[in-house]
Amino acid sequence: MTLHTNIPWTDLEIGMEAETTHTCRAEDFYVFANSSGNLNPMHLPKEDGDGDGKPEAVAPSMWMGALISGVLGNFLPGPGTLYKSQMLTFLGRAHAGDEITAKVRLLSKGEGNLATFETWVEQADGTRIAEGEAVVLAPERKVAIDIRDVPGLTVQTHAHFDRILARAEPLEPMPTAVVAPEDDASLGGALLAYRHTLLHPILVGCAKKIAAAAEEIGADLSGLEIVDIPDHSAASAQAVKMVHEGRAKALMKGNLHTDDLLRQVLKKVGGLRTNRRLSHVFVMDVPGLDHLLMVTDAAINIAPDLEEKVDIVQNAIYLAHALGIEMPKVGILSAVETVNPRIPSTIDAAVLSKMADRGQIKGGLVDGPLAMDNAIDLEAARTKGISSAVAGHAEILVVPNLEAGNMLAKELTFIAHAQAGGIVLGASCPIILTSRADDEQARLASCAVAVMMREWGRSRG
Numbered sequence: 126m127t128l129h130t131n132i133p134w135t136d137l138e139i140g141m142e143a144e145t146t147h148t149c150r151a152e153d154f155y156v157f158a159n160s161s162g163n164l165n166p167m168h169l170p171k172e173d174g175d176g177d178g179k180p181e182a183v184a185p186s187m188w189m190g191a192l193i194s195g196v197l198g199n200f201l202p203g204p205g206t207l208y209k210s211q212m213l214t215f216l217g218r219a220h221a222g223d224e225i226t227a228k229v230r231l232l233s234k235g236e237g238n239l240a241t242f243e244t245w246v247e248q249a250d251g252t253r254i255a256e257g258e259a260v261v262l263a264p265e266r267k268v269a270i271d272i273r274d275v276p277g278l279t280v281q282t283h284a285h286f287d288r289i290l291a292r293a294e295p296l297e298p299m300p301t302a303v304v305a306p307e308d309d310a311s312l313g314g315a316l317l318a319y320r321h322t323l324l325h326p327i328l329v330g331c332a333k334k335i336a337a338a339a340e341e342i343g344a345d346l347s348g349l350e351i352v353d354i355p356d357h358s359a360a361s362a363q364a365v366k367m368v369h370e371g372r373a374k375a376l377m378k379g380n381l382h383t384d385d386l387l388r389q390v391l392k393k394v395g396g397l398r399t400n401r402r403l404s405h406v407f408v409m410d411v412p413g414l415d416h417l418l419m420v421t422d423a424a425i426n427i428a429p430d431l432e433e434k435v436d437i438v439q440n441a442i443y444l445a446h447a448l449g450i451e452m453p454k455v456g457i458l459s460a461v462e463t464v465n466p467r468i469p470s471t472i473d474a475a476v477l478s479k480m481a482d483r484g485q486i487k488g489g490l491v492d493g494p495l496a497m498d499n500a501i502d503l504e505a506a507r508t509k510g511i512s513s514a515v516a517g518h519a520e521i522l523v524v525p526n527l528e529a530g531n532m533l534a535k536e537l538t539f540i541a542h543a544q545a546g547g548i549v550l551g552a553s554c555p556i557i558l559t560s561r562a563d564d565e566q567a568r569l570a571s572c573a574v575a576v577m578m579r580e581w582g583r584s585r586g
Contacts, residue, residue: 131203205264314568423530447581456519457493546570
């Protein structure tokens with residue numbers, strides 16, 4: 126039980142002090158912006174509010190004042206306290222990442238249970254950045270309040286993708302054959318990646334449709350190569366040929382059916398096959414989750430058998446390495462967490478786990494079968510009595526079939542507000558496989574992930 130107790134009026138003594146220390150977070154500033162309506166870009170962590178070319182992320186002054194309110198309401202006098210007045214002078218600024226402390230000291234007691242406090246906020250080195258005086262109505266009775274029922278908040282930011290983008294942008298732009306970028310979404314996504322120096326797109330498709338799409342979004346295609354091939358199958362074949370010629374280092378799907386593109390990739394002669402099967406990985410930045418989450422396979426392999434799942438797992442592990450996860454935790458999902466011969470996916474999961482133990486799957490910690498709850502929630506795993514390095518910490522979720530993966534990824538996107546980027550692995554180059562429903566940020570994330578994958582491949586020789 127989490128209790129907050131107060132100090133009633135009769136027990137208050139002059140000179141009493143209380144304080145709370147808080148690390149300023151970007152999430153705090155977004156919550157304040159939403160609750161107060163103050164959208165001043167000086168306080169929004171990604172915005173450049175004064176035009177100097179970099180974001181300021183200045184802590185809102187009244188948000189700092191609210192920290193003083195927290196000390197008065199939680200500790201001294203505590204629950205039951207009500208404000209009468211608060212005067213503040215702001216002497217300095219705090220920024221995202223700073224540790225600040227709000228303090229109060231009782232100065233006097235007046236009639237009608239009125240208590241006057243000196244109030245201030247200081248930096249970690251003791252420098253005051255705000256000071257003033259508060260008058261509050263102190264509580265008469267001793268109370269203890271259980272605060273477990275206060276709803277939590279999840280801020281819909283995507284810091285994990287921001288970090289991937291920050292790592293990918295300084296790298297050399299990746300020459301990418303974009304197949305049939307013939308509508309505003311697919312062309313816009315490629316050009317967005319171009320502006321972020323992730324890709325150098327080669328536009329392969331119907332030149333008239335590409336030009337019309339560019340006009341619709343007001344884009345200038347000067348300096349970009351356009352290969353005029355109206356037929357989607359032929360355009361896909363030409364893009365694959367460009368990879369063989371070294372002109373392109375990746376493929377990106379535009380406004381065409383996935384089958385038209387992958388049919389050329391999978392050709393035994395002239396395709397982009399390797400010794401591993403193709404599989405798709407959604408890389409997801411889920412608000413409130415402290416790590417990236419990968420879901421595979423949700424787009425290519427409909428009902429993979431055990432042998433196909435081995436490649437699906439290995440492809441995902443390699444992608445995790447490319448994104449900086451040295452030993453990814455892989456949860457093999459099923460409906461239950463115990464092996465049941467009547468549920469084939471539990472058998473596959475157990476075999477995959479043992480194969481990883483024996484080194485047949487390399488570079489990750491693999492465990493299964495796991496149900497969704499005990500794969501990602503440690504308390505759920507403990508409740509079920511599961512002791513595992515993966516349970517409750519899974520970074521890669523391997524689904525039993527495409528239907529389950531597709532539903533899981535879309536539920537995370539549209540209900541949990543996750544941002545999703547996805548690529549196809551197992552070919553001789555990354556394949557950026559976007560959906561018509563993807564927004565610009567999702568397309569940008571897919572491109573950044575592909576760049577990281579290509580860079581990791583180059584580093585391995």
